[in-house]
Amino acid sequence: MTVGHLVTLAGVLFTLGMLGVLSRRNILIILLSVELMLNAAALALVAFASYRGNLDGQVMVFFAIAVAAAEVAVGLALVIALFRIRVTVDADQVNLLKQ
Amino acid sequence: MTTFFFWAFAVVVAGSALLAITRRNGVAAALWAASSFVGIAGVFVLLGAYFLAVVEVLVYAGAIMVLFLFVIMLLNLRETDLRVLEGPRMHVGGAILGALFLAGLVWTCRRSGLFEVPLEPKGPAGETGTVAAPLFRDYVLPFEIVSFLLLAAMVGAVLLTKRKLS
Numbered sequence: 521m522t523v524g525h526l527v528t529l530a531g532v533l534f535t536l537g538m539l540g541v542l543s544r545r546n547i548l549i550i551l552l553s554v555e556l557m558l559n560a561a562a563l564a565l566v567a568f569a570s571y572r573g574n575l576d577g578q579v580m581v582f583f584a585i586a587v588a589a590a591e592v593a594v595g596l597a598l599v600i601a602l603f604r605i606r607v608t609v610d611a612d613q614v615n616l617l618k619q
Numbered sequence: 620m621t622t623f624f625f626w627a628f629a630v631v632v633a634g635s636a637l638l639a640i641t642r643r644n645g646v647a648a649a650l651w652a653a654s655s656f657v658g659i660a661g662v663f664v665l666l667g668a669y670f671l672a673v674v675e676v677l678v679y680a681g682a683i684m685v686l687f688l689f690v691i692m693l694l695n696l697r698e699t700d701l702r703v704l705e706g707p708r709m710h711v712g713g714a715i716l717g718a719l720f721l722a723g724l725v726w727t728c729r730r731s732g733l734f735e736v737p738l739e740p741k742g743p744a745g746e747t748g749t750v751a752a753p754l755f756r757d758y759v760l761p762f763e764i765v766s767f768l769l770l771a772a773m774v775g776a777v778l779l780t781k782r783k784l785s
Contacts, residue, residue, distance in 0.1 A: 521621055521625040521665070521737070522734050522735065522737055523734075523736045523738050524728040524733035524734035525629075525734070527724070527728050528721075528725055529633070531724040531725070532633050532636075532721065533632060533633065533636055535717040535720050535721055536633070536640055536717075537636070537640070538717070539640060539716070540639070540640030542713060543640075544640065546645065548648075548687065548691055548694075549640065549645065551687075552639060552640075552648060553639075553640055555679070556639070556652065556655065559659050559679070562659070562675075563659055563662060567666065567738070569668075570666040570738060575749060575750055576753060576757075578671055579753050579754050581671055582750065582754065583758075583761060583762075583765055585671075585674055585675070585678050585679070586765045587768065588683070589678055589682065589683060589772075592683050592686060593773065593775075594779070596687070596690045596776075597776035597779035598779060599690060599694075600690065600780050601779045601780060603694055604782075609694065
């Protein structure tokens, strides 16, 4: 196990999250993929913190997890509010500003 | 031993993430994502970040995934309403884009010699006490700001999901 292996694992996870955001149209799955990408960043931060031998990276991941929790709460509230007015979770059908 | 566990967790993380983004059923996708988060918690344990491993399981695999499942079940979607991928063009394009991104990353890691650095967790292990020390000494202001952020998110979520503002 080297730093490179961990960064590669984080990269694989980030890529999968990115593909989820780009290729899926279900807003809930898009939010889920954003969570995967946030976790990839957290993984890379912890790997480099362990490599450097100090704890600042871990503190930063702690903050990132707190912000992610807030982001999910607001994001899902937005999905529910959207579902109320459009009865859909298809991102392509959310085009009120275009019309 | 560490190497074996690293590969086991890596397979769990990547495999679960792949399944999570390809499932048509929202509940299945959320459960696979939770499995991926548990795998990440395992990698955190290997790196000596014990506190973060517990937080990952509690907050991500616990709270956030429960929130997701609640919303998915609340909306009660029919599976036929959801298209998964935009056909083969999207598959091929996505695979090429992902492969390019990963190749660039691995190339950069190789050039900067990150694959030659064996990772033995050094320095203090990330236990509750050792993480709390910098958190409450150097990062006490961000910590307080995060508490305000969580309050704002809570009020915002309640406000956004209210049926009618009165």
